[in-house]
Amino acid sequence: MASTLPKHVEAFIKTFEKTLSEEDLQDPAYRMTYGFIPVAAKKPGAADTAVQIVDPNSPEAEEIEKIIFKSVNKKRYPPGKVVERVQAAGYRKFGMHQHTQFWKQLDARKEGKGYGCVGDYGGWVWFDNWVEVVLKHCEEQGDLYK
Numbered sequence: 001m002a003s004t005l006p007k008h009v010e011a012f013i014k015t016f017e018k019t020l021s022e023e024d025l026q027d028p029a030y031r032m033t034y035g036f037i038p039v040a041a042k043k044p045g046a047a048d049t050a051v052q053i054v055d056p057n058s059p060e061a062e063e064i065e066k067i068i069f070k071s072v073n074k075k076r077y078p079p080g081k082v083v084e085r086v087q088a089a090g091y092r093k094f095g096m097h098q099h100t101q102f103w104k105q106l107d108a109r110k111e112g113k114g115y116g117c118v119g120d121y122g123g124w125v126w127f128d129n130w131v132e133v134v135l136k137h138c139e140e141q142g143d144l145y146k
Contacts, residue, residue: 021114023129076116076125085131091138091145098145102137103130 005013017025054060077085079099086094102108108115108130115130138145 019112021112024114074127076119076127077131078119078123078125082126082131082134086134086138086145089135089138091135094134094138094145099134102134106133108133 054064079096083094083096083099086099103115107113109124114127115133116124116126119125
């Protein structure tokens with residue numbers, strides 16, 4: 001089906017999706033689709049609150065232009081907060097130096113990996129999925145960081 005979206009919206013969506021990791025693209029929360037259908041209403045503004053849920057396997061679903069929304073406001077952690085969370089999980093010997101060495105080893109700041117981004121004030125911030133990678137690494141190292 002040809003898109004009826006304005007060209008600038010299509011370009012934004014394509015650019016945005018290129019920044020997502022494969023994990024993000026496969027996440028069911030990302031892949032959930034919503035159909036917005038114009039509904040005539042008696043009062044101005046009332047149609048804006050109407051939502052019709054359509055079975056994705058129905059013939060009606062084939063006719064709906066789909067726009068996929070994904071939350072981009074992920075919880076963000078500066079490096080010190082990542083270290084605090086890891087230490088709170090019992091890995092007291094995992095410090096800032098170990099964190100820096102680990103992200104460099106994995107090239108975790110590389111675009112497309114989806115572990116973090118440049119924060120509002122220019123410093124790097126990490127997402128929850130990075131904290132999980134660090135915790136798994138610490139667990140795999142046995143008593144090294146305990």
